[in-house]
Amino acid sequence: MREYRGSLGGVPWAGWLCERPEDLRPFMEWVRRQRGRVAFDTEGRGLKIFTRPDYLRLCQFGTETEAWVVPVELGPAFRQAAADALRILPSLVGHNVLMHDGLAVDRHLSIPLEEFCPKTEDTMITAKQIDPREAHAGGIGSGLKAQSAKFIDPAAPDTQEGLTAVFKGLKVGHTKKNPVGWDLIPWDHPIYVVYSMLDVILGSRLITAHEREMRRLGVRQALIPYEHNKSRQCAIMARAGMIVDPDWTAELGGQLEEEQAKYGEIAARYGVENVNSNNQIIEALRGMGEVWSEKTDTGKPSVAKDVLLPMADLDRDWEPIGARKSNPLANAILRAQRAGKWNTGYVDQFLGDVDADGRIHPNINTLEARTGRMSVTGPALQTLPSGDWTIRRCLLAEPGHVMVSIDFSAIELRVLAGMADVSRMKTAIAAGEDLHDFTARLVFGPGFTKAQRKIAKVVGLGKVYGSGAETASKQTGAPIAQIRETMAAYDRAYPEIRQASNRWQREARWDGYVTRSATGRRLPLDRSRAYAVVNYKVQSTARDVLGQAMDNCEAAGLLPYMRLPVHDEILASVPRGDAREIAAEFKRCMTMNLFGVPIDAEPEIGGRSWGSLYMKTKKGKPDRGLLAQSDPLFRERPELIAELMGAS
Known part of the structure; x- marks a missing residue:
């Protein structure tokens, strides 16, 4: 010794x-x-x-x-x-x-x-x-x-x-x-x-x-055992892990390599030999007449994704905005970079980190953000595009199981409505209205367009996330002047939000630039960004709504089925024969009331792959052909598509 x-x-x-x-x-x-x-x-x-x-x-x-x-x-x-x-x-x-x-x-x-x-x-x-x-x-x-x-x-x-x-x-x-x-x-x-x-x-x-x-x-002392409970629950989920489909994953890796090469060749035609070279990208885009105001800390033009997406006329979900002609170089750079990132960040990690049982075990960080929001790393499964199914298709439910996703409905806006006591918003929620439709009608009138609905949605979520007019303009393609007019109209429609923000900022200044969530969590503010108090309060409280839902689910005996908390969603692997009954129980556990505002959750039942939940048509309906072709359960039993996913 x-x-x-x-x-x-x-x-x-x-x-x-x-x-x-x-x-x-x-x-x-x-x-x-x-x-x-x-x-x-x-x-x-x-x-x-x-x-x-x-x-x-x-x-x-x-x-x-x-x-x-x-x-x-x-x-x-x-x-x-x-x-x-x-x-x-x-x-x-x-x-x-x-x-x-x-x-x-x-x-x-x-x-x-x-x-x-x-x-x-x-x-x-x-x-x-x-x-x-x-x-x-x-x-x-x-x-x-x-x-x-x-x-x-x-x-x-x-x-x-x-x-x-x-x-x-x-x-x-x-x-x-x-x-x-x-x-x-x-x-x-x-x-x-x-x-x-x-x-x-x-x-x-x-x-x-x-x-x-x-x-x-x-x-607040009660937060300590509560957070220990979150870590225990997430450790149990991490231990269970998720099954990797090795054949699909390897095939996807090959497809991503081809995609990276294809768009790399397009970028090379415009003088960008290396799609990760900022200097080459800046020089080539300038030569094509692009101008931008965003700078890095060193004073150089930024070529971050949120800068290139508007140049390619794409929103955050990679859908066309329709605000300008898409720049082919910006589009090629984005797609080549994404293919390379997905190959190394997901495909290689799935195949390299799979254990002897064919599973990966993502690390769930229960207190990652300042607000307490969770994240998933190794790989970062919570950062996948909301509408994309290809990476998610790599991960499977247990044998004999199907994937179920239970997602809160407009959780941030519901939390905001409750915390700030926004009367019109609470009335709309109680009536079962779509909040973005309701807001667009208040701001633009009953004949609002699809584009105006998107503007109303982005402006509303900007109140939650603390983003301004420039960000909303990029995401929608609308002129900044129109965005500012919409923001002013939004404030007139929901005056309680600005009033609550001013009140919360005053309270935070009195407490040394610290605000507190609905559960009493300490949330330090940056002195130069006190306006972010709305974001912090709403995001932190939404996270604890999810935490309460996790406790409810465990009390109902559902923890063994749970695989991941992803943003405002719980992903579960459940026996196929009991899928509807268990999904209904998840919905019950995730439905609650916050400051008089109903918090609702909607379950979706998929096939065996996580990706099956995202295989939908443009109208949001299950894509029968894609499901039958791509999901392992539906390849064997295509007649189950209508039964499990409610397709007409």
Whole structure:
């Protein structure tokens, strides 16, 4: 057994590395003496928890002054000791421990999430309640190092800096961010061991500091168990994962390569040899007479997607706007870039990250945004275009199951109507009217056009997302003058929104530019963007409507069917024979009332592929031909299309 000693924040600490099976006896004696919270952490081989049977390397346990490292890669005795410790210890704490380390011990130590999560606290969650912003946005930052520097010791050693040097010495080009480095470093390397020990010592001290800070700031206590519940639910979804159709995915990869090459050749005709070269794109578009006002931080013209889409006369859903002649180069660049991004970001990840059971396990970040909104990474499944089915077609329900999507109806506007007490909007919702039709009628009159409806919709959602006239003009193709007139008419139709915004901004200034959501979540505002208070309040409250729905679904026994929370939607895999009954139960669980406004959800039943839910005609009806050709269930049983999807 090797012993290490040091000092952190002026307080001495000691740590022990178990090297031989006989070292596990004093470790277990120490475990049995613990009565309070013990910090826990793991070290693995990169990030591939589910694809490597030898993923788990170290398990660390510690208090504010002591740490033990158990190298589970040394064999069954060490794995058993770590598992026994996790079962014996009455209370655990760690940083980002529920989603990452919880899944690791579930997979590799047979400690199920159902046993691990209820007795574990996560300092990532408490950090986000104190300040949800990352450092680049003016916050503390949610990482363990940033949190420790703020609340424990500004000079807390960053052992990852030392690990970077070690990784570079192991093999040229390897850094702490390169997963291979975690394979090559010896399990008993002193810097690696100290790094692992300090993580649990810092984690143990951090929870105490967080509790003190949350009391000072008046963080609503009920949010802590609530957020731990969200992490547990999402960890269970991540553990279930989603089945990949390997044949379709490989074929799609080939199609995307062809598409990338096709549009790359078109771009080359206009002088853009590399569609990712900003300088080439700027020069070529300027030569075609394009002008734009958006600049990057360095002062160069921006060639971001939201700048190129209007040049190609496309909206955010890649549908023609009809405002101008599409620039063929901008169109080619966008499509070549998208094909390349989809191939590397989705197809390659699906095929590269699939486990032995043919599944991928996306990481669900339950507190990703400042407002608390969730995100899905590895791959980023929540960023797929809303109307596209091709990538989603790669992912399948369980055998004998179909995919069901349950989506809130106009959730942001309903939340806004309730929070700001918007009388006309509440009346329209109660009458079952389409809110965008209703608004267009108020703004443009009963004879409004399809284009005017789109303008009314974009302006209304701009109130929620905090976007202005220029953004709305890009998305609709309408002149800025018309957008501004529409915005003024919108304010006259719904005066309560502007009144609420002014009131909320005043309240935030009185509270140090911090506003609070309907559930009491602290939401820091940027002083230069206090107007974003509407966005923050609405987005955060909408997220917690989804969170409440998840609790309702679990109480109804639906969690085993749930696969992903995506924005304002829950995706589920349900038995085909019970699909209608289970979809109705999901609808019941996701229907509620918020400040007198009904929150409704609509389920859609698809085939076996996620993509089947998006295979629709221009009129929004299920595309029978596409479904029969592309979805594995409907290829075998085409007569089920009408039965499951309600097609006429």
